[in-house]
Amino acid sequence: MRRVAIVGAGMTKFGERWEDSFRDLILEAGMQALQSANMKGDDIDALYGGTMAAGRLIGQEHITALIADYMGLNPIPATRVEAACASGGVALRSGYLAVASGHHNNVVVGGVEKMTDVSVSDATTALGGAGDQEWELFMGATFPALYALMARRHMHEFGTTEEQMAAVSVKNHANAAKNPYAQFQKEITIEQVMKSKVVASPLKVFDCSPITDGAAAVILAPLEEAKKYTDTPIEIVASTQASDTIALHGRDSLTSLKATRIAAEKAYKTANVTVKDIDVVEVHDCFSIAEIIATEDLGFFKKGEGGKAAEEGRTALNSDISVNTSGGLKGCGHPVGATGIKQAVEVVWQLTGKAGKRQVDNAEIGMTHNVGGSGATCVVHIMKRC
Amino acid sequence: MEMGSPMSWRMIPERYGLIGTRCENCGTNYFPAREVCKKCRRKGKIVPMKYSGKGKIYSYSLVASPPRGFELEAPYFIAIIELKEGPLITGQLVETENEDVKIGLPVSVVFRRIQASGEEGLIHYGFKFKIDRK
Known part of the structure; x- marks a missing residue:
């Protein structure tokens, strides 16, 4: 297994983001992460995305295909990971394993949820899943x-x-x-x-934690190549x-x-x-x-x-x-x-x-x-x- | 979540009759039913078992913000009941005032309406619990 580093990180402001859609949010976080790693789209080999209930909250499934599309990352493989409120953490682990195994080199991992397009009652019911x-x-x-x-x-x-x-x-x-x-x-x-x-x-x-719109993203790379992208990699x-x-x-x-x-x-x-x-x-x-x-x-x-x-x-x-x-x-x-x-x-x-x-x-x-x-x-x- | 008829019907033995399972290999009781023993896995010997519906309060909460479908009943008590036969199970407490509820109090099962699918939909029945009075 190879050693893995985080070479870029970004997130949106969290809150009730009425003006922004699901895709606006993940794009904002994803681009910020790419920029902080001084990477271009061509440098990315795969995408993992964590979301719990996009189907229930905005009627949209197949979200990592949508993210890859809107971030201009086609045709890299884009995989959704779902583990309820741990979707983001498990997506990060999936990306980590992909880089550690040597199968992919640079991977972007994102997490996103757009929760305020439905009523609080509907959001609560969706989270019940x-x-x-x-x-x-x-x-x-x-x-x-x-x-x-x-x-x-x-x-x-x-x-x-x-x-x-x-x-x-x-x-x-x-x-x-x-x-x-x-x-x-x-x-x-x-x-x-x-x-x-x-x-x-x-x-x-x-x-109780609130109902929130927001997204976050990190870029993973093999540790031995991490300094190509940032002076401050985190292993x-x-x-x-x-x-x-x-x-x-x-x-x-x-x-x-x-x-x-x-x-x-x-x-x-x-x-x-x-x-x-x-x-x-x-x-x-x-x-x-x-x-x-x-x-x-x-x-x-x-x-x-x-x-x-x-x-x-x-x-x-x-x-x-x-x-x-x-x-x-x-x-x-x-x-x-x-x-x-x-x-x-x-x-x-x-x-x-x-x-x-x-x-x-x-x-x-x-x-x-x-x-x-x-x-x-x-x-x-x-x-x-x- | 809206529950369809087949889903409701296939749960009748457990929800109406308190039929769970038991592993005859290690003696562990399971309610709700499990078809694979957590301890013995493939070596387990799972058989059906009827539960008495007797138990005691293990933990409880008064739910003031209900999920969709439970608005009329709120506030209501949700409890985890430790059944006499061992398993813990989640259910509502009925006919209970705030000051009555305490961890450790004995309860018995009662048969009640749990929820309905939509305004004129199928009514789903099942078990709730009532504190035993002396």
Whole structure:
């Protein structure tokens, strides 16, 4: 297997992009990534694209053929990857494997979702497809409800509080306020989170990531050729993935994602690093409780202590571990298929010193953690400055 | 999601009759039914098994923002129930006030309308759970 580097990265501003279509968004992110790698279309050998629900949200399937067409990349192979909210992360892993294997040389990987062309209710229903349609969604469960069931159990087993969950959202908004690409560039308070409308108890509106339009893209190349395109390549030193039951009720535990634990363990081993070596991490905080569980499962904190750590500010920018400097899914926004790629873009910017006001001091090693559904897919990447 | 008649009909044994499966090789019970044992895989011996519908609340949430098709019932409780025979299952709690619900309370299955396909469409029935009163 060859060593692989990210040589270009780009993303759109996340938010309600009424003026822009699906194809406008991915084109904007894709061209930005190509430019940052100083590449032309002819340099690209293959395209991988992550999107979860374009068919349900805009009626368009076959999206990577459309992207290759509109980016002027025909006739390269263009492949769609779908793994619910982990579509972007799994697309990145597919691109990584294609370059690592030697089959393709330079690969563009994009993630995109256009979510605001339908009503919130239709978007929520489409996102429900990430769970078990016959045994969860049919019964009246929603995604907030599934994470609420995890939250309630976490509170029961470890004494985690609603205020501790609120602290996650407050921290992520504080980071988003420093990120010009974020959907919500605005700080919020614990009190505002606590007083926000209940969605599925104990989760409230400000515990939940929003509905977002956006796209992100990265360019991959073999490490040995990376300096041809950029002075600051970022090596992908681990790309791992694991799966678990599609339904939450099929799991061994509601307070830990086994797929995260397995993917993380393999990633640390492959990269030959420990959790202490990670300087910056983007975790999948689709709900505030998800960040608490992720920081435990990835090994930053002991099981049951993630809520307390968030409350004590140990996950804030330039603290013990800088978690979700982009603002995370909560603050930066969650265009589902784009999220896994956006996490990689943020880590690349952190490791190359381009993160502006949210820059982590001397960041050398970064990690991304992208989850599909309530934990049926998890993909982890570790990246390193060269 | 809109559910067609064939999809609804083929689920009648499980949804109406609580028929799941059991692996006679390792003794693991499965509800909903699984045809491949997660532990024994091809060595498993899967047979049908009727569940009692008795269990206790493992976790719960009051759903205030419902998905399409559940607007009239909101707010309602969704729970994960730990069945007496072992498996965890997702379902609604009925006839329950906020202050009644706690993790660990015993529940029994009840047969209810779950949802309908469109305004005049097929009604889909299935199980919900009710807290056992002393």
